[in-house]
Amino acid sequence: MNQRNFLFAVLLLATYVLVPAVFGDNNYVMGLIISALIVAGIAIAWALLGNLGGMVSFGHAAFFGVGSYASALLTMKLGWPVLLAMPMAGLIAVLFSAAMLPALRLSGPYFALAILAYAQIFRILATEMDWLTQGAKGLSRIPTLPVLFGIDLGSRSGSYLVIVTLLAAFIACYAWVRRSHYGTALRAMHDSEQATRVVGVNSVMLKAWMLFLSAFMTGVIGAFNAHTINFLEPDYAFGGGWSVLPIVAAIFGGYRTLSGPVIGALCIYLIDQLLFKSLLPTGHQIMLGVLLAAMILFAPDGLLPLFRRRHA
Amino acid sequence: MLSVTDLRAGYGAINILWDVSLRFPLGQLTAIIGPNGAGKTTLLRAIMGLIPVTLGDVTLDSYSLRGRNTWDMAGMGLALIPEGRMVFADMSVEDNLAMGAFPKPHRPALARNLERVFGLFPRLHERRRQLAGSLSGGEAQMLALGRGLMSEPRLLLIDEPSLGLAPVIVHEIFAILRGLKEQGVTIVLVEQNTHMALAVADSVYLMRSGRVLLNERAAAVDSQRLHDLYFAREG
DSSP states (O other): OOHHHHHHHHHHHHHHHHHHHHHTTOHHHHHHHHHHHHHHHHHHHHHHHHHTSOOOOSOHHHHHHHHHHHHHHHHHHSOOOHHHHHHHHHHHHHHHHGGGGGGGGSOTHHHHHHHHHHHHHHHHHHHHOHHHHOGGGOEEOOOOOOEETTEETTSHHHHHHHHHHHHHHHHHHHHHHHHSHHHHHHHHHHHOHHHHHHTTOOHHHHHHHHHHHHHHHHHHHHHHHHHHHOEEOHHHHTOTHHHHHHHHHHHHHOTTSSSHHHHHHHHHHHIIIIIIHHHOSSSTHHHHHHHHHHHHHHOTTOHHHHHHHHHO | OEEEEEEEEEETTEEEEEEEEEEEOTTOEEEEEOOTTSSHHHHHHHHTTSSOEEEEEEEETTEEOTTOOGGGTGGGTEEEEOTTOOOOTTSBHHHHHHHTTOSGGGGGGHHHHHHHHHHHOHHHHHTTTSBGGGSOHHHHHHHHHHHHHTTOOSEEEEEOTTTTOOHHHHHHHHHHHHHHHHTTOEEEEEESOHHHHHHHOSEEEEEETTEEEEEEEGGGOOHHHHHHHHTTSOO
16 A cells, blocks of 8 residues: 555545544534535546546536436335445436437537536426426435444434545545556547547547546435435426536636545535625625636636645 | 558548559558648548548458548557657656557557667657657657557558658658668658658659559659659649
């Protein structure tokens, strides 16, 4: 185990134990942290697609919504256990992301626009297919996370452990891909996709895999969210916020780094909820725009690289 | 042998190659010369599957390459050294070379081939940790050539290696091409530097406006006639 992995393990253990030990009794704070980590999960998936796949997505709400509805319906209609339905929801999000494959030939803003439109289609579908989703009325009483090894995963502290585990797995997976042959090839594709094809890289397939991986992660996070709040409606599950907040978080924290999206999500979400919301009860999101604009102007690489530079 | 038969190809509505036929015999260096816009680069791109073929065929040992994916070409022993080098600017020299051996079957020989390429181009060895974007034009061309050699190709397609380079570097690169030919590599060289191309080639094709105007053994080329054809003084 090298030093970096060791540090990661220590940090992970500390996050596992310390946060519930300190805030465990405060449901409000735990709830905020869990919500921030949900945004962080999508932010990691978004940054993976952007960094490795070279695609900017404005449509992660689609994968999030599909994942949340899939898991809710699997548990409610088919009686699947929650912990089995969650990864399945990720796979279903992958299946739906396959409909995006034709858009992979588009690049830059064209891809971004295509995926934006795509996300809208699913919101409308979820509203109109009320025989399955109960339409705008929404789904309520979605099962909570179960009790496992004597830990009630449905409690705030239990849910916290689940989401931290998910994020750690996502980061480990992201790091592994980035370091592999495929990561090098994906990096090369940013310079010249044609040159990578010439040396024998199936660039279309590699990009598709990054889309699938990102959709899977986002779908699982959507499923987790569905089982923690126990209620879904189309405008909520497919809401634009699930696309925008992770982007703001990833850019704020440093989307080129592995942990930047997580740190960014915690900062953004907590500042928004604790500070901006008390200053501006309605329309507090506008402050996020101001914050993001300032960040892009003064530290375009994000918080983490800025911090590292100061200490280098 | 690589053969191109009655090939028609271009970019969407704009057709560039008008039913060209060329043959590249095994172990030989065939030069394709011609002015700008002759379709030389388009021909190489069509062979590699980077642009679709409208009519005709490309065959490698009587095996059709038409409609195949570009990324499968390396596995069949073809390597293209593209026009403008197309090195991966944000990656180190060594990583660039490693990309040349990306397909799984080539990876076990990575270390050996890296050593071979560094032997051919000691300058790349000196700069192996440097970003490819910081290389000079000549070094970048060496890197592009080295990357192509990492997959131990049987057939090398090279697009204008001399473009924008100092004569001393051009000589160095041509010496390496000659060496590769001696090792049995079949080479297709697209070049505007007619003089240099004729000096290393076994046979030569002259292209203009998407057609083949001349095909001769390099030794038999009448340079006055070539000159006249090149500058369109005769049919």
